[in-house]
Amino acid sequence: MSKSTQRIAYLTIKDSELLSQRRFEVYEALYENGPSTTGEIWKKFFKRRGISQNSVNPRLSELVKCGVVEEAGKKECSVTGFTCTVWQVNDKLPKYEKKKKT
16 A cells, blocks of 8 residues: 555545545545554544544544554554554555534
8 A cells, every 4th residue: 555545535524525524634634644453543643633542533434444543553652651553544445424514
């Protein structure tokens, strides 16, 4: 998977609105930040907006289920200090039909 194919998938998803608003926000945060733990994504992109980490976790699981995010390994999370899964975007489009924005 190359950065250029990741970018094509990202732009297609963004331009075609293939993900709900909150799912896209989590996807975009992961795309912009690169491989990250859930805690790192939350702290950098959502904490200051008052969005709880409990809102990010389910969206991340949904993104994995629809095939646009995948596990990239494990590492010590810079937020929690625990060994956590590292997530990354891939170069795929969502596996399900477009849903209304939430």
